[in-house]
Amino acid sequence: MEWKSSLETGDEIRKVHYTPARSTAGHAIGIIAVKLIYPKLPGNVANATTYPFPVLYREVEFEIEQLFAGDASILEKIVEAAKDLEAAGVRAIVGACGYFAHFQEAVREAVNIPVFLSSLCQLPLIKNAISSRKKIAVFAASGENLDEALLSHVGAEGDRLRIVNVGKLKSFEPIRYGKTTLDNEALIQELRKLSLELTKDESIGAILLECSDLPPYAKEIQSVTGLPVFDFNTMIDMIYHSVVQKTYFGYF
Numbered sequence: 001m002e003w004k005s006s007l008e009t010g011d012e013i014r015k016v017h018y019t020p021a022r023s024t025a026g027h028a029i030g031i032i033a034v035k036l037i038y039p040k041l042p043g044n045v046a047n048a049t050t051y052p053f054p055v056l057y058r059e060v061e062f063e064i065e066q067l068f069a070g071d072a073s074i075l076e077k078i079v080e081a082a083k084d085l086e087a088a089g090v091r092a093i094v095g096a097c098g099y100f101a102h103f104q105e106a107v108r109e110a111v112n113i114p115v116f117l118s119s120l121c122q123l124p125l126i127k128n129a130i131s132s133r134k135k136i137a138v139f140a141a142s143g144e145n146l147d148e149a150l151l152s153h154v155g156a157e158g159d160r161l162r163i164v165n166v167g168k169l170k171s172f173e174p175i176r177y178g179k180t181t182l183d184n185e186a187l188i189q190e191l192r193k194l195s196l197e198l199t200k201d202e203s204i205g206a207i208l209l210e211c212s213d214l215p216p217y218a219k220e221i222q223s224v225t226g227l228p229v230f231d232f233n234t235m236i237d238m239i240y241h242s243v244v245q246k247t248y249f250g251y252f
Helices: 064-069 072-087 098-110 119-129 148-152 170-176 184-198 215-225 232-243
Strands: 029-034 055-060 092-095 135-140 161-165 204-209
Touching: 029 072, 029 232, 055 072, 064 072, 064 098, 072 092, 072 098, 092 098, 092 232, 098 119, 098 148, 119 135, 119 148, 119 204, 119 232, 170 184, 184 204, 184 215, 204 215, 215 232
Parallel strands: 029 055, 029 092, 135 161, 135 204
Antiparallel strands: none
């Protein structure tokens, strides 16, 4: 699809535009989110205030355990949501859970726009960025499900990974099991403690947060470890700037 104008200047908005007729417009990023009820703080992928640009959500309804396990029976719902987002005019599609990685290849082939269903899609990039002597710590909501089969769907087999299972944290249970009360301070402190323990391993060169609920704590994790921290939002920001390039202004 070709976008005929950018609307970035007063002159541009005066031109004739040839975009497809749709009920809404301007949302470049489409997000597939599992229908789950629990507090979603700013920074969470499922909280729209996280982004300085418009996003468009489509909910899919199934048990989160099915997504963790890569249950093939839910693929049709995910593909349908992706096609719906594409038809609505988004320029790229992401998921709101790292375990959407199970379906990265299938969804990518079902649409004609870029698809980054999982934060784990960043692993090849991170591996290329840090020394081959260094490992990547992956903070996962369900550590037991983050295995080689899952990683193979995003080209990120785990020879240099250390899995950190945040799903075992007591304060993470409202997110992991869908409860309506979240003690955020308790979760911050548990994540800080977990991160501090991680610093004992000097082979760790970077951290990736698998879970779409963890970006609100990325700064806390970085402040304790001093390491680069990647999450869904580092990925989504990159995707947005690749599909919505800007005109530069300044002096030379």
